[in-house]
Amino acid sequence: MRRYILKRVVISVVTLLVILLVLFLMLELMPGSPFNDEKLTESQRALLNAKYGLDKPIFVRFVNYIWAMIRGDFGVSYTISKNTPITALLDTRLPISLRLGGQAILIGTVIGLILGIIAAIKHNTIYDTITTIISVLGVSLPSYVFAMALIYALGFRLKWFPLLYQADAPFYSSVLPTVSLCMFTVATVARFTRTEMLEVLGSEYMLLAESKGINSVQLIFKHALRNALIPIITVLAPLVVGLMTGSLVIEKLFSIPGIGSLLVSAIQSNDYNVVVALTFIYSVMYIGIMLLVDILYGVIDPRIRLAKGDQH
Numbered sequence: 001m002r003r004y005i006l007k008r009v010v011i012s013v014v015t016l017l018v019i020l021l022v023l024f025l026m027l028e029l030m031p032g033s034p035f036n037d038e039k040l041t042e043s044q045r046a047l048l049n050a051k052y053g054l055d056k057p058i059f060v061r062f063v064n065y066i067w068a069m070i071r072g073d074f075g076v077s078y079t080i081s082k083n084t085p086i087t088a089l090l091d092t093r094l095p096i097s098l099r100l101g102g103q104a105i106l107i108g109t110v111i112g113l114i115l116g117i118i119a120a121i122k123h124n125t126i127y128d129t130i131t132t133i134i135s136v137l138g139v140s141l142p143s144y145v146f147a148m149a150l151i152y153a154l155g156f157r158l159k160w161f162p163l164l165y166q167a168d169a170p171f172y173s174s175v176l177p178t179v180s181l182c183m184f185t186v187a188t189v190a191r192f193t194r195t196e197m198l199e200v201l202g203s204e205y206m207l208l209a210e211s212k213g214i215n216s217v218q219l220i221f222k223h224a225l226r227n228a229l230i231p232i233i234t235v236l237a238p239l240v241v242g243l244m245t246g247s248l249v250i251e252k253l254f255s256i257p258g259i260g261s262l263l264v265s266a267i268q269s270n271d272y273n274v275v276v277a278l279t280f281i282y283s284v285m286y287i288g289i290m291l292l293v294d295i296l297y298g299v300i301d302p303r304i305r306l307a308k309g310d311q312h
Contacts, residue, residue, distance in 0.1 A: 008294045012287045017066075019283045023276050024065050028058065074277035079269040080262075086277045089262065094281070096170070097251075097258035101243035103178040108185025109236065115186070116193020120201060131190055138187020144249045147180035151253070165256040177254045181247055185239055192235055196228035237293045241286045 046055070056064075068075065074086035081089060119131035155163040155176060166173040248260035259278060266274035 005295055008291055012291045016283065016287055019287075020066055020069055020280070021062075023279055024062050027272055027276055069280055074280070075273040077266075077271055077274055079271045080265055080274060086274055089274070090259065090277070090281075093257055093259045093262055096256060097260065099170070100174055100177055100181065100250075100256065100258065101240075101247075103174065104181035104243045105185060105236075105240050107178065108182035109189055111182070112186045112189025113193055113232075115190040117197060119190065119194040120197030123198060128194075131194060135187040135191040135194075138183045139191070141183075142249075143180050143184060143247060144253060146183050147176065147250055147253050150176045150180060163254075165254045167257075173254075174256075177250050177256060180250055181243055185236075185243070188235060188239065189232060192232050193228065196231050200228050233293055233296055237289050238286075240289050241282070 072087065074090075076082075077084050077086055077089060115131045115134065119128045122128055150161075151163055154160045161176050162169070162173045164173070165177070248264060250256070251258045251260045259281075262274065263278045265271075266278070
């Protein structure tokens with residue numbers, strides 16, 4: 001198992017270094033400049049380039065860039081908040097997006113698993129039909145449609161929740177955004193759980209286990225669900241990163257000061273440092289999640305790590 005995990009970690013580190021190289025090259029080749037103010041003279045632009053180290057040879061800048069990124073030093077903002085460290089911008093915004101996405105993933109996964117298991121066990125019944133309808137609606141309708149319906153019904157009409165995000169009541173004001181975001185996760189997890197559980201429950205080894213007198217609860221959760229988890233984890237991994245790094249539309253609807261709106265502002269104002277920092281954070285989270293998924297594969301099904309060369 002240790003050899004399998006070490007191999008996954010090495011692949012993840014190499015992937016991250018390649019991403020850093022691509023980001024650096026994109027930064028170099030990107031048209032325009034962070035210093036686009038027409039009032040600046042050429043000498044003033046040269047002074048700014050020297051101040052931020054942009055006049056150094058490309059190799060030196062790349063080495064400095066790699067070392068700074070690994071240490072979590074993303075530089076300063078050029079235009080959004082001049083000379084403000086990007087870490088200061090992220091300190092207030094990143095936790096909000098992570099908490100909102102984490103809540104949506106946790107709630108969506110739990111509800112989706114429950115609905116999928118019930119639909120598989122109660123196949124071709126009213127429970128199965130209800131789960132199918134929820135899955136179709138959740139996948140078909142964008143999250144902002146659910147958000148607008150919740151804002152009108154629970155926020156405007158019933159006044160149970162605030163219409164906009166409130167910093168002094170973060171949990172209470174995040175209920176509607178969380179529910180809006182988790183609907184797609186609920187639908188996706190429920191659909192895949194139902195499909196995989198039906199396939200597993202109809203397999204020969206499940207029929208054999210049932211004939212041996214194993215009780216139904218142990219049969220479903222220890223045998224059926226475990227064998228159905230790998231496809232579910234696979235489809236869930238990109239959803240985790242997408243939700244935990246912020247949803248721009250939901251953040252705009254509820255005026256949530258997350259990192260999604262920060263990224264759009266940085267792109268519009270050519271604040272390259274902020275764009276690269278957020279892209280790096282997205283990449284780290286995605287690689288980290290996929291590494292965790294690879295490890296979970298080996299834990300859930302030892303045949304996978306053996307097939308990939310772990311013979312110990």
